[in-house]
Amino acid sequence: MSLSKHIQRMRDELDALEIALDDRPPPDVAGSTPRVFTRDEIGLKPVKGKPAPLSVGSMVHISGGKPPSEKMPAFRILRTMQNYHIEVKGWRDVGYNWAVCNRGHVYTLRGDGVRGAHAKGYNPTHMSVVWLGGNKHKRYRDVKPSALAFVALAWLLDGHDSKLGGAADMLGHREKSTKSCPGDEIFAWLQEHRAKRAAA
């Protein structure tokens, strides 16, 4: 078997594994620890990241792409995103540090302590997380961020904030750009989440 066929088969097996894991009862308790997939599990190309402190806070994004499905699992979406960001955008790696999906999973992209490519002026200072969804096609536009996606988002944002000693930035992309990103639902949730944390 050729190497590329072998790699493709391994990736298909990994995609199947993700689907099997998705069949487990999801963690539906706020504050629970989500399943975190590594870059190797996703099948991302290995890339040497540029270290960055990400010490000012975090920023939330929406992919605007199709939401993951059995036909197009998150692993495959993320590998396509990585190829697009490297080959078309000319970036070093997939742009974001993390991704979350509606099954409440967390996907390691650039990961911790690595400079992202997600918002001009914020890449060395802000950890970035992207929700997979938001495609405007009529087949997908009713797929809104799920409660589990928000549990995963909160886990990432609060974890990063704790590392920074609390009271760090927790921004939606639209607060620093004219874009609508991360969409009305996620932005409303983010404002509520920040208010709850400030009151706690």
Ligand SMILES: [Zn+2]
């Ligand atoms: Zn954005």
